Amino acid sequence: xxxxxxxxxxxxxxxxxxxxxxxxxxxxxxxxxxxxxxxxxxxxxxxxxxxxxxxxxxxxxxxxxxxxxxxxxxxxxxxxxxxxxxxxxxxxxxxxxxxxxxxxxxxxxxxxxxxxxxxxxxxxxxxxxxxxxxxxxxxxxxxxxxxxxxxxxxxxxxxxxxxxxxxxxxxxxxxxxxxxxxxxxxxxxxxxxxxxxxxxxxxxxxxxxxxxxxxxxxxxxxxxxxxxxxxxxxxxxxxxxxxxxxxxxxxxxxxxxxxxxxxxxxxxxxxxxxxxxxxxxxxxxxxxxxxxxxxxxxxxxxxxxxxxxxxxxxxxxxxxxxxxxxxxxxxxxxxxxxxxxxxxxxxxxxxxxxxxxxxxxxxxxxxxxxxxxxxxxxxxxxxxxxxxxxxxxxxxxxxxxxxxxxxxxxxxxxxxxxxxxxxxxxxxxxxxxxxxxxxxxxxxx
Amino acid sequence: xxxxxxxxxxxxxxxxxxxxxxxxxxxxxxxxxxxxxxxxxxxxxxxxxxxxxxxxxxxxxxxxxxxxxxxxxxxxxxxxxxxxxxxxxxxxxxxxxxxxxxxxxxxxxxxxxxxxxxxxxxxxxxxxxxxxxxxxxxxxxxxxxxxxxxxxxxxxxxxxxxxxxxxxxxxxxxxxxxxxxxxxxxxxxxxxxxxxxxxxxxxxxxxxxxxxxxxxxxxxxxxxxxxxxxxxxxxxxxxxxxxxxxxxxxxxxxxxxxxxxxxxxxxxxxxxxxxxxxxxxxxxxxxxxxxxxxxxxxxxxxxxxxxxxxxxxxxxxxxxxxxxxxxxxxxxxxxxxxxxxxxxxxxxxxxxxxxxxxxxxxxxxxxxxxxxxxxxxxxxxxxxxxxxxxxxxxxxxxxxxxxxxxxxxxxxxxxxxxxxxxxxxxxxxxxxxxxxxxxxxxxxx
Numbered sequence: 001x002x003x004x005x006x007x008x009x010x011x012x013x014x015x016x017x018x019x020x021x022x023x024x025x026x027x028x029x030x031x032x033x034x035x036x037x038x039x040x041x042x043x044x045x046x047x048x049x050x051x052x053x054x055x056x057x058x059x060x061x062x063x064x065x066x067x068x069x070x071x072x073x074x075x076x077x078x079x080x081x082x083x084x085x086x087x088x089x090x091x092x093x094x095x096x097x098x099x100x101x102x103x104x105x106x107x108x109x110x111x112x113x114x115x116x117x118x119x120x121x122x123x124x125x126x127x128x129x130x131x132x133x134x135x136x137x138x139x140x141x142x143x144x145x146x147x148x149x150x151x152x153x154x155x156x157x158x159x160x161x162x163x164x165x166x167x168x169x170x171x172x173x174x175x176x177x178x179x180x181x182x183x184x185x186x187x188x189x190x191x192x193x194x195x196x197x198x199x200x201x202x203x204x205x206x207x208x209x210x211x212x213x214x215x216x217x218x219x220x221x222x223x224x225x226x227x228x229x230x231x232x233x234x235x236x237x238x239x240x241x242x243x244x245x246x247x248x249x250x251x252x253x254x255x256x257x258x259x260x261x262x263x264x265x266x267x268x269x270x271x272x273x274x275x276x277x278x279x280x281x282x283x284x285x286x287x288x289x290x291x292x293x294x295x296x297x298x299x300x301x302x303x304x305x306x307x308x309x310x311x312x313x314x315x316x317x318x319x320x321x322x323x324x325x326x327x328x329x330x331x332x333x334x335x336x337x338x339x340x341x342x343x344x345x346x347x348x349x350x351x352x353x354x355x356x357x358x359x360x361x362x363x364x365x366x367x368x369x370x371x372x373x374x375x376x377x378x379x380x381x382x383x384x385x386x387x388x389x390x391x392x393x394x395x396x397x398x399x400x401x402x403x404x405x406x407x408x409x410x411x412x413x414x415x416x417x418x419x420x421x422x423x424x425x426x427x428x429x430x431x432x433x434x435x436x437x438x439x440x441x442x443x444x445x
Numbered sequence: 446x447x448x449x450x451x452x453x454x455x456x457x458x459x460x461x462x463x464x465x466x467x468x469x470x471x472x473x474x475x476x477x478x479x480x481x482x483x484x485x486x487x488x489x490x491x492x493x494x495x496x497x498x499x500x501x502x503x504x505x506x507x508x509x510x511x512x513x514x515x516x517x518x519x520x521x522x523x524x525x526x527x528x529x530x531x532x533x534x535x536x537x538x539x540x541x542x543x544x545x546x547x548x549x550x551x552x553x554x555x556x557x558x559x560x561x562x563x564x565x566x567x568x569x570x571x572x573x574x575x576x577x578x579x580x581x582x583x584x585x586x587x588x589x590x591x592x593x594x595x596x597x598x599x600x601x602x603x604x605x606x607x608x609x610x611x612x613x614x615x616x617x618x619x620x621x622x623x624x625x626x627x628x629x630x631x632x633x634x635x636x637x638x639x640x641x642x643x644x645x646x647x648x649x650x651x652x653x654x655x656x657x658x659x660x661x662x663x664x665x666x667x668x669x670x671x672x673x674x675x676x677x678x679x680x681x682x683x684x685x686x687x688x689x690x691x692x693x694x695x696x697x698x699x700x701x702x703x704x705x706x707x708x709x710x711x712x713x714x715x716x717x718x719x720x721x722x723x724x725x726x727x728x729x730x731x732x733x734x735x736x737x738x739x740x741x742x743x744x745x746x747x748x749x750x751x752x753x754x755x756x757x758x759x760x761x762x763x764x765x766x767x768x769x770x771x772x773x774x775x776x777x778x779x780x781x782x783x784x785x786x787x788x789x790x791x792x793x794x795x796x797x798x799x800x801x802x803x804x805x806x807x808x809x810x811x812x813x814x815x816x817x818x819x820x821x822x823x824x825x826x827x828x829x830x831x832x833x834x835x836x837x838x839x840x841x842x843x844x845x846x847x848x849x850x851x852x853x854x855x856x857x858x859x860x861x862x863x864x865x866x867x868x869x870x871x872x873x874x875x876x877x878x879x880x881x882x883x884x885x886x887x888x889x890x
Contacts, residue, residue, distance in 0.1 A: 160598055171616075
């Protein structure tokens with residue numbers, strides 16, 4: 001890249017700012033963008049970001065060619081530049097190091113007539129969302145996306161190290177499982193309709209019978225006309241599924257996963273949580289065991305707290321917030337009325353009107369982060385349920401096969417990444433937990 | 446689960462077959478399905494699979510209640526059962542261990558009238574694909590999916606440990622980038638048309654300016670009416686993108702990733718490769734440096750080998766096979782005619798009719814596994830290209846912003862998971878490299 005803009009001075013090492021601690025006293029080159037600039041007489045202090053961190057540079061007029069010093073002094077926000085100089089530990093500086101500038105090369109000076117549109121002043125959410133491709137450069141957005149990365153990595157590492165096989169389930173699915181109202185339809189070569197997956201669960205069940213323990217992890221889609229702060233039309237979900245598992249085992253794994261992830265975020269993403277002004281004491285308390293209660297008891301608890309819920313109803317956002325109010329960690333509610341759960345839930349043996357489902361509800365109003373349960377393993381019962389729900393039998397023949405050929409008790413759950421990240425980051429709206437959120441009225445950029 | 450079918454005998458530990466080596470001499474319970482059954486007088490040898498491995502069990506008539514022995518003796522393929530007994534090292538047995546049966550519980554005896562449809566005899570591909578939900582239990586399919594898992598994990602670990610941030614790009618994309626003929630269209634609340642992503646690259650470029658080095662990794666979609674053995678309508682692709690990178694750096698990373706992945710598969714998935722009868726010597730030779738050649742030289746080489754290609758044309762499958770014929774590792778071809786590459790390629794400085802793109806072509810006829818290059822970083826040139834390609838300027842305003850606000854040389858590449866897995870596994874058709882393949886005429890199950 002010797003003739004390209006951005007090439008370092010001959011013989012110096014290009015480093016990323018996150019590696020500065022390994023190069024104290026050395027002359028290195030960093031490549032980045034101007035985040036901020038302070039001037040003090042014959043010294044300018046450009047703060048440079050390179051995507052891995054921030055570095056305050058010290059450019060002294062007398063040590064630099066005049067053109068270089070003047071170029072730095074007049075530099076505009078988000079201009080791109082490379083800087084070569086010596087790294088010095090400096091406890092007061094952002095990141096703990098400073099770079100004494102020996103050379104600098106401006107790659108692009110952002111024009112004064114058309115300056116970088118996102119400034120330290122307040123912007124409206126629509127403006128920021130329209131500029132999402134630039135907004136991601138901001139420190140808070142940066143922090144949220146890095147927490148997201150850590151959550152996703154944590155999820156995969158958890159399942160990979162606990163004997164689960166990753167078996168990706170398809171995005172294009174042929175039949176509508178639970179009605180077509182919240183499904184996105186795709187024109188498949190003008191020949192047939194296919195739908196975008198809402199959940200990989202049915203396929204997961206087949207995969208669990210092949211691999212014992214599996215997970216899928218990809219984008220899922222819901223065409224819900226909801227505009228709440230918890231809804232995206234496109235979101236990422238991890239779904240583990242286990243053969244030879246009952247509701248208690250499913251709850252154990254869900255709890256263990258959440259505890260593992262929260263611990264990992266606290267360990268690896270302290271700086272990001274600080275940037276997000278997250279009260280980490282609320283996360284420190286997330287330890288096993290989580291409070292467990294039946295749906296019956298949850299309804300009683302809600303009634304005692306003044307909710308208008310009646311037995312048989314589903315919890316609203318307010319109910320979920322009330323339910324976790326007295327706890328410092330997520331609450332697990334199980335054994336819901338079968339009538340409000342999907343057709344495939346295994347009924348409780350003692351009280352068949354209950355489904356062996358469990359939801360994990362996060363504290364601080366973050367609501368349901370996990371939903372799952374035990375699936376029906378009996379062929380006749382599943383056939384009965386399909387008929388009761390008026391589901392097209394033929395489309396489910398393959399799913400019924402799983403009950404014909406070596407059926408076993410099994411189950412699993414789904415966890416939405418964005419809600420989990422919102423909880424970790426303390427963000428009010430899920431739209432900041434995914435790089436390019438898709439919502440009812442938002443498909444751009 | 447004490448009253449549920451599948452519960453172990455009191456006090457014994459449930460293990461997975463892959464953990465057998467830790468329990469030699471111990472009494473344990475395994476939970477699985479009957480893979481095969483051999484009988485020899487008063488002994489039956491059920492081979493059980495549990496998704497983690499296979500275990501030959503030894504059930505001796507005199508040591509078991511008669512009902513249990515008879516049940517095992519009459520067991521049908523894929524019946525589900527749990528077996529409790531003592532593990533013994535046995536070099537001749539599959540997996541290296543045997544289990545002496547003390548107890549067994551049949552969870553489901555698959556009926557003789559409606560037996561498991563996939564038998565050791567030959568089945569046609571359509572039949573197997575229609576039964577994909579069961580076919581995944583077969584040993585070869587199992588092996589391919591486990592190689593796939595390792596490839597995906599290897600890709601993520603590679604980028605996570607090389608300073609890349611995972612920034613997921615959207616599936617729903619508003620505008621068609623390169624014509625709409627190969628895009629799947631989605632009805633978005635009846636209001637507007639959105640398309641399923643073909644590549645996260647344009648978003649990746651924005652993300653690289655925010656994070657320096659990024660990757661996205663998710664499903665991508667192409668509505669190509671191709672029926673070749675290399676085409677899926679839904680496939681997974683990883684796409685890294687780097688700021689301050691030129692073509693040489695992009696080639697270096699692509700090469701390093703491939704070498705890393707092949708090494709990892711050879712290290713961790715030997716058994717699966719053996720199951721797939723893969724000639725691993727063809728993978729052992731995949732080391733850096735890969736042969737590098739220009740498009741010009743590639744065309745000359747092809748001509749010398751009798752291809753009818755002419756300068757300016759794209760390589761066909763046969764050309765790709767010819768190109769790698771004399772090499773024991775992938776070949777990197779760069780500097781293609783700009784006319785056959787997308788609008789965003791940076792032109793070669795000396796010969797602007799060439800695009801700074803690179804393809805990595807796998808040996809043994811597996812074809813292009815990586816395509817990428819350096820992107821245009823100059824605003825005026827990019828505007829010119831958009832006009833030349835008759836692309837809707839307004840839809841690209843956000844993309845142009847990246848050249849207005851701190852533009853830098855940058856680039857990256859895309860690698861399709863399924864083609865890579867096919868190469869690793871030595872599979873002729875990509876349909877076996879993804880759990881539920883979607884093709885022109887295949888959207889089920």
